[in-house]
Amino acid sequence: MYLFITLAVTLISFYIIKILKKRKYIEKCLNKIPGPPPFLFLGNANDFFRGKDVLDVLVNYWKTYGSIVKIQFTPLRYGLVVTDYEFLKEFLLGNNNLTKSQIYKFTKVWLGEGVLTTPEEKWRNQRKICAPTFSNKVLVDFLSIFDDQSDILIDKIKQITPVNSFDIHNYLSLCSLDIVCETIMGVSIHAQTNEHSDFVKSVKEMCEIIIARSMKIWKHPNLLFMFSSEYRRQQKCLKIINSYTNQVITSRKEYRANNPSEKSKQKSTLLDTLLEYSETEEVLKEQQLLDEVHTFMFAGHDTTSSAMEFVIYSLSKYPDVQRRAYEEQISIFGDNLHKEVNIDDIQEMKYLEMVIKETIRLYTIVPVISRLITKEFKFKNYVIPEGVTLTILLHGLHRNPELFPDPDVFNPSRFENATAIQPFSLYPSALAQEIVLAKNMLFTK
Numbered sequence: 444m445y446l447f448i449t450l451a452v453t454l455i456s457f458y459i460i461k462i463l464k465k466r467k468y469i470e471k472c473l474n475k476i477p478g479p480p481p482f483l484f485l486g487n488a489n490d491f492f493r494g495k496d497v498l499d500v501l502v503n504y505w506k507t508y509g510s511i512v513k514i515q516f517t518p519l520r521y522g523l524v525v526t527d528y529e530f531l532k533e534f535l536l537g538n539n540n541l542t543k544s545q546i547y548k549f550t551k552v553w554l555g556e557g558v559l560t561t562p563e564e565k566w567r568n569q570r571k572i573c574a575p576t577f578s579n580k581v582l583v584d585f586l587s588i589f590d591d592q593s594d595i596l597i598d599k600i601k602q603i604t605p606v607n608s609f610d611i612h613n614y615l616s617l618c619s620l621d622i623v624c625e626t627i628m629g630v631s632i633h634a635q636t637n638e639h640s641d642f643v644k645s646v647k648e649m650c651e652i653i654i655a656r657s658m659k660i661w662k663h664p665n666l667l668f669m670f671s672s673e674y675r676r677q678q679k680c681l682k683i684i685n686s687y688t689n690q691v692i693t694s695r696k697e698y699r700a701n702n703p704s705e706k707s708k709q710k711s712t713l714l715d716t717l718l719e720y721s722e723t724e725e726v727l728k729e730q731q732l733l734d735e736v737h738t739f740m741f742a743g744h745d746t747t748s749s750a751m752e753f754v755i756y757s758l759s760k761y762p763d764v765q766r767r768a769y770e771e772q773i774s775i776f777g778d779n780l781h782k783e784v785n786i787d788d789i790q791e792m793k794y795l796e797m798v799i800k801e802t803i804r805l806y807t808i809v810p811v812i813s814r815l816i817t818k819e820f821k822f823k824n825y826v827i828p829e830g831v832t833l834t835i836l837l838h839g840l841h842r843n844p845e846l847f848p849d850p851d852v853f854n855p856s857r858f859e860n861a862t863a864i865q866p867f868s869l870y871p872s873a874l875a876q877e878i879v880l881a882k883n884m885l886f887t888k
Contacts, residue, residue, distance in 0.1 A: 473513045473521060478514055501811060505526050529822075582626075586789075588622055618634075621634045623740055629714060630691055645683040649684065717731075717735055764798060764855060803869070809837065810836070811835065813832060813835070
């Protein structure tokens with residue numbers, strides 16, 4: 444018994460000493476970086492417990508302390524809030540720190556280990572499997588779907604009684620969900636014409652719960668979240684979503700098995716791509732199929748609809764921009780605005796593309812991306828040690844006057860000369876895998 448106690452005390456002491464040494468090393472490395480003073484054992488977590496959104500706090504740090512800010516979550520957890528362009532460029536070119544931080548754990552209950560949340564060692568292979576499905580070339584095959592669903596959207600908006608303003612969020616969210624489900628799973632869920640279906644309501648509610656939880660730090664601990672009403676709503680939604688998606692996967696498998704000659708004739712949805720890979724390369728488990736479908740449903744639906752909202756808002760706010768975008772459409776389609784769109788038409792929409800890029804710059808759709816430093820990283824005189832959480836504030840990067848002069852001014856023409864835009868300055872794709880799908884789909888729409 445005495446030997447056991449001695450051994451236990453020794454091991455615990457060794458563990459504590461190891462943690463303290465690591466903490467001391469991190470403190471030494473980050474000592475020269477400015478940041479808000481920590482408050483006792485809470486560190487800077489206290490700043491997030493006053494009913495403020497995470498984004499508001501991070502923006503305040505950036506404006507107060509500069510482009511690289513040191514923060515402390517607990518006595519043992521440190522982080523950096525970064526908007527520095529040179530820092531991010533070197534970080535991206537190093538390509539050694541792809542591990543997502545703890546903030547992404549909130550999506551795992553729905554997305555499992557899809558390409559958005561999977562560990563770094565699995566990510567490259569999963570991305571390789573999924574990426575071709577949402578290349579611009581493949582998305583062209585779905586133009587008829589975009590066209591059909593957009594027609595429904597326009598008809599719905601036409602039914603609105605004319606007023607000075609109205610909330611377009613629900614209309615665009617349902618349209619985006621219809622498009623995403625049809626291009627990902629190959630099924631029509633008719634969200635725009637049947638918005639009260641259990642599946643449609645559950646998908647929308649899950650997106651809202653995840654985003655709301657990520658922005659409120661007191662909802663982060665699972666133990667506290669489990670006693671909330673949001674948790675009970677979440678479990679109910681998950682049951683409905685999983686049941687529906689499993690039915691679609693089973694049905695698609697049976698169809699492919701019974702109609703092998705039809706495979707090559709169909710548009711290649713994400714689900715078909717995954718099933719094809721499972722049949723010819725490596726068998727994918729049911730949960731893997733479910734996770735990837737749900738991941739792209741979440742990333743493609745929520746971020747795309749948000750981007751569409753801000754594009755329409757920008758067009759309505761800036762009449763000159765709206766007029767030029769409209770004139771471009773007339774030059775392409777003439778009086779026949781109901782003509783079916785093809786890839787040549789889209790490639791002619793130069794100004795509209797500039798409007799979209801300027802919109803996602805100014806109204807940063809995914810304002811914060813987070814990574815865990817898993818390999819020590821050096822930048823100028825700084826050493827960023829392993830274990831530090833890197834919070835990339837894209838909201839601040841997009842407002843860097845050295846990258847984008849007059850950053851608070853909505854000016855689509857800044858993208859007229861693509862070579863003038865610095866690499867990695869607008870939604871760095873090596874970081875923002877979350878929005879690459881949404882951006883490709885948005886430009887195609």
